[in-house]
Amino acid sequence: MTPPSELLLELSGVCKHFGGLTALSEVSLNIRRGEIYGLIGPNGAGKTTLFNVITGLYQMDQGTFKFGGNTYVRTKPHQLAQAGIARTFQNIRLFANMSVLENIMVGRHVRTRTGIWGALSRNSSARMEEHTIAERARELLHYVGIQRPTNTLAKNLSYGEQRRLEIARALATDPQMLALDEPAAGMNATETESLKALLQSIRSEGITVLLIEHDVKLIMGLCDRVAVLDYGKKIAEGTPVEVRRNPAVISAYLGVESA
Numbered sequence: 001m002t003p004p005s006e007l008l009l010e011l012s013g014v015c016k017h018f019g020g021l022t023a024l025s026e027v028s029l030n031i032r033r034g035e036i037y038g039l040i041g042p043n044g045a046g047k048t049t050l051f052n053v054i055t056g057l058y059q060m061d062q063g064t065f066k067f068g069g070n071t072y073v074r075t076k077p078h079q080l081a082q083a084g085i086a087r088t089f090q091n092i093r094l095f096a097n098m099s100v101l102e103n104i105m106v107g108r109h110v111r112t113r114t115g116i117w118g119a120l121s122r123n124s125s126a127r128m129e130e131h132t133i134a135e136r137a138r139e140l141l142h143y144v145g146i147q148r149p150t151n152t153l154a155k156n157l158s159y160g161e162q163r164r165l166e167i168a169r170a171l172a173t174d175p176q177m178l179a180l181d182e183p184a185a186g187m188n189a190t191e192t193e194s195l196k197a198l199l200q201s202i203r204s205e206g207i208t209v210l211l212i213e214h215d216v217k218l219i220m221g222l223c224d225r226v227a228v229l230d231y232g233k234k235i236a237e238g239t240p241v242e243v244r245r246n247p248a249v250i251s252a253y254l255g256v257e258s259a
């Protein structure tokens, strides 16, 4: 088994500007393989921007980026997906008029030999691959706890189910790291509890989890370590207990109630 201290993601001095706005300022953080790492902070702090840098949607203006020991410079989202980084989005991005099964199968094409175009051309090896992908998609549907016929359209799922479908699609890429942008947003307490169990299960499969959340209880109950962003700067990092006690975090984000 991999020693728990092995670093999976190493970010150093990451800066990102939008015109005159500094969205990320000298952010450095290391995520260890196998941990659940939380990212919290007020609205507009730069959390999603950091995710967009990590997943290649945005290029950073400055800084270094290592994943699995390899340095990446000016990467594209599909390269990072192939390297093993998968994500979900703050605003759900499913194919609303595709079935739940098809939504997951789209994720899997990151890993297939024939890719999405091969699947569309339907030669015999692509058809065989397609069959295997569909099987795996069914397993993932079950794994994330969606008990619906596989031809249910994504738009007909409940909000909580849509969030879990996004997780299944991300898992279909066989990631080393799963990055989740506010997965509990809009969920009720029961749904959040089952999300927590799902994320623990994903971690027990050896997948590292990076989690943005405003649900402080979920973050504190789930994460091994937490980083706090405020105005694009990392103002604290540590175990949930350390972060909760940190006066800078209390004043910027948590308030006295949660302290």
Ligand SMILES: Nc1ncnc2c1ncn2[C@@H]1O[C@H](COP(=O)(O)OP(=O)(O)OP(=O)(O)O)[C@@H](O)[C@H]1O
Binding pocket: 018, 021, 023, 041, 042, 043, 044, 045, 046, 047, 048, 049, 050, 090
């Ligand atoms: N594409 C963009 N163009 C211009 N400004 C942007 C862009 N993306 C983000 N920003 C700005 O960067 C800052 C950080 O935004 P970001 O979405 O990363 O915050 P966040 O921490 O995810 O907030 P929230 O908790 O509300 O989701 C904000 O001021 C935001 O308006």
Ligand SMILES: [Mg+2]
Binding pocket: 047, 048, 049, 090
């Ligand atoms: Mg955000």
